[in-house]
Amino acid sequence: MATVRFDPNDPRRQLGSPAPARPKSRDTKDTLCRNIAIYGHCRYADTGCTFNHDRNKTSSSDGAPKKTFNADTPAFTPASQQPPQQPAKKSTFSSQAVTAAPFTPRTASQKNGAEPTKFNPAAIKEFTPQNYDLANTVRLAKPSSPTHRRLLTTGQSAGNAVAQPPSGFHNDPFTSMNSLAQPLSSSHIGQALPNTAQYNPYVGNAPALAATPTMAGPGAVYYPTHTGYAVGLVQPPLYHLYTPHDAHRQDLQPWQRATYDFFMPDQLREELQKKMFATQQVLPSSTLPAPEHWHSLFPLDTSNRKNASAFGYASWMYKAMNSRNGRHYALRRLEGFRLTNEKAILDASREWKKIKNANVVTLHEVFTTREFGDSSLMFAYDYYPLSKTLHELHFQQSFHRNTGNQFQRHGAVAESTLWGYICQITNALKTIHAANLAARCLELTKIIVTDKGRLRLAACCILDVVHFETNNRPVSELQEEDLVKFGKVILCLANGTPSVHLVNSQMAAESLSPRYSKDLKDAVGWLVSPPPPGEDKNIDGFIRRIGAQMTHMFDMALLDNDEKVWHLARELENGRIARILMKMATVTERGEACNQPNWSETGDRYTVKLFRDYVFHQVDADGKPRLSMGHMLMCLNKLDAGIDEQFCLTSRDNETTFVVTYREMRQMLERSFNELVKQSKHGAAGSA
Numbered sequence: 001m002a003t004v005r006f007d008p009n010d011p012r013r014q015l016g017s018p019a020p021a022r023p024k025s026r027d028t029k030d031t032l033c034r035n036i037a038i039y040g041h042c043r044y045a046d047t048g049c050t051f052n053h054d055r056n057k058t059s060s061s062d063g064a065p066k067k068t069f070n071a072d073t074p075a076f077t078p079a080s081q082q083p084p085q086q087p088a089k090k091s092t093f094s095s096q097a098v099t100a101a102p103f104t105p106r107t108a109s110q111k112n113g114a115e116p117t118k119f120n121p122a123a124i125k126e127f128t129p130q131n132y133d134l135a136n137t138v139r140l141a142k143p144s145s146p147t148h149r150r151l152l153t154t155g156q157s158a159g160n161a162v163a164q165p166p167s168g169f170h171n172d173p174f175t176s177m178n179s180l181a182q183p184l185s186s187s188h189i190g191q192a193l194p195n196t197a198q199y200n201p202y203v204g205n206a207p208a209l210a211a212t213p214t215m216a217g218p219g220a221v222y223y224p225t226h227t228g229y230a231v232g233l234v235q236p237p238l239y240h241l242y243t244p245h246d247a248h249r250q251d252l253q254p255w256q257r258a259t260y261d262f263f264m265p266d267q268l269r270e271e272l273q274k275k276m277f278a279t280q281q282v283l284p285s286s287t288l289p290a291p292e293h294w295h296s297l298f299p300l301d302t303s304n305r306k307n308a309s310a311f312g313y314a315s316w317m318y319k320a321m322n323s324r325n326g327r328h329y330a331l332r333r334l335e336g337f338r339l340t341n342e343k344a345i346l347d348a349s350r351e352w353k354k355i356k357n358a359n360v361v362t363l364h365e366v367f368t369t370r371e372f373g374d375s376s377l378m379f380a381y382d383y384y385p386l387s388k389t390l391h392e393l394h395f396q397q398s399f400h401r402n403t404g405n406q407f408q409r410h411g412a413v414a415e416s417t418l419w420g421y422i423c424q425i426t427n428a429l430k431t432i433h434a435a436n437l438a439a440r441c442l443e444l445t446k447i448i449v450t451d452k453g454r455l456r457l458a459a460c461c462i463l464d465v466v467h468f469e470t471n472n473r474p475v476s477e478l479q480e481e482d483l484v485k486f487g488k489v490i491l492c493l494a495n496g497t498p499s500v501h502l503v504n505s506q507m508a509a510e511s512l513s514p515r516y517s518k519d520l521k522d523a524v525g526w527l528v529s530p531p532p533p534g535e536d537k538n539i540d541g542f543i544r545r546i547g548a549q550m551t552h553m554f555d556m557a558l559l560d561n562d563e564k565v566w567h568l569a570r571e572l573e574n575g576r577i578a579r580i581l582m583k584m585a586t587v588t589e590r591g592e593a594c595n596q597p598n599w600s601e602t603g604d605r606y607t608v609k610l611f612r613d614y615v616f617h618q619v620d621a622d623g624k625p626r627l628s629m630g631h632m633l634m635c636l637n638k639l640d641a642g643i644d645e646q647f648c649l650t651s652r653d654n655e656t657t658f659v660v661t662y663r664e665m666r667q668m669l670e671r672s673f674n675e676l677v678k679q680s681k682h683g684a685a686g687s688a
């Protein structure tokens, strides 16, 4: 084997060599031009392209000897070519097959017999739940880092102030500590699903998918409906196939890295992917209207029950895309609302749009529409994928998928969680009251949980618009009422009682004492009681009472933030690698470019291709693939840094070896990519 020192300026260096050895007798005029195979025509047919441009004239048809398969074998083109005549094959069926029932494909039987089931948009249930269970994810997930563990066990770290609710309150099989130790798998995701025949984005079995013919993943809108298929089946990403846990930390030296050191934690990645998937979901053949500049409406309600208790009008939630900026929003529709005074919308929404608080869902727009067949009032809020109301999270019926048992989950919540909720609602009310507004709609069904333990008030402004003309109560009174409603929400969660069953708040507050700390009982008691004589009851007074818990919550939030920034910093590295990979993929195997038929196989590009082989296509001594992600990441990082370390590249025919440095390799890649940039019309945005 000859070894040559690679010198890009060597005049003797023949551009394009060494290419894979080709048979001397090779005659390109017999080989079907790739452009014909791929595009149907070749622009260079009349200007020097030496390949065959006649589909009917191939080397096999004119009796030329058959070539062995090599890199120049023309692309496979199934469309227009007749299959060659095969000699009749001996049947391999056993004698038993004679008595077997004839196979009838489903679509065929539909044609011959009964009418095929036609897709009927009228039969679509308008309301389709999104039922990813945040609570279960939290319980099933393994704490991934000490900081994370600390976040999960806030109750314990709060010391004496913490008291767990009695065990009898939790008859939910998911809440056993064993489940905490189990890794998250697809079956767990399945278990976390409630029993609903409607929408279920993470369902794992085909029949259940087929039962949701109207739901679709992000791409479904691009595919026409087809009666042969269940339309737009949901195909969630295969989160569980990615298992980066390949080594134990203890087995590694301090300077060594495992694959998962380079990527964000599994649980975080999976949650983000699920949220993206939910955000992009569409309803193909939807009958929902597209009011004004809103389109792709997708129902978020989990039941089709009309409920007017919160606002006096039945309300429905949709995810929708704003065609002005391409972003997703949550639209709340009040059915049958007739606007009599336009000032109601203008005055109320002006103030609410200014409220920016981490625990309030921001309002963006209020408008009326007749697109739903009635006069509806619409509120556009920020959209938080896969969020659940406090009521859904802590009270709704769930379904155990493996055992088939229905069970009621009781709403008794751990004290640490309750303090988290209290601090966040306090934070929201502080901003709202400071702006001389009142939240008014403080209910379990109107507070959403958008992440683990993360609350947001989701229906602000609505009652201000609806009661604009009839409300003559001063804001201070409404703000005081906010505090009472706040106390009732916490009482419902602490006692496991839905709000309709909470009759006497003060008695309920008293009953907290054996199960929860005195601090909690006092705080909630203060909220639901009338103001003490001579004292104003306002949110500032409440903040003074719970100062210790607020600082603890603040500390937790900072720790959480530190962890997220750390993960973000790791992803920065991956961004660099992704960019260099894209450049390599753009250059290699490109075939014709820059007016050269074999551009990607010659010059710098050929060396880039060998480098690609060196990084990704290595084999061990037995010829088996060597799939060391560490090797790949190391090579790409060195290439990106352009260091002076030397390494060997061997041609595929093992005839030639180059000794190159990563710096030279990087220059070659840059040169090749820049050639393409020059040729392209618009350049490559963001490729630097």
Ligand SMILES: Nc1ncnc2c1ncn2[C@@H]1O[C@H](COP(=O)(O)OP(=O)(O)OP(=O)(O)O)[C@@H](O)[C@H]1O
Binding pocket: 300, 301, 302, 303, 307, 309, 310, 315, 316, 317, 330, 361, 381, 382, 383, 384, 385, 386, 387, 388, 389, 391, 392, 445, 446, 448, 458
């Ligand atoms: N801003 C938002 N972003 C994403 N989802 C939201 C948002 N606001 C509400 N949701 C979701 O929409 C669904 C329906 O909300 P809604 O407030 O109508 O609750 P509900 O339980 O149906 O109450 P009601 O019985 O009063 O209609 C809930 O699952 C909730 O999590």
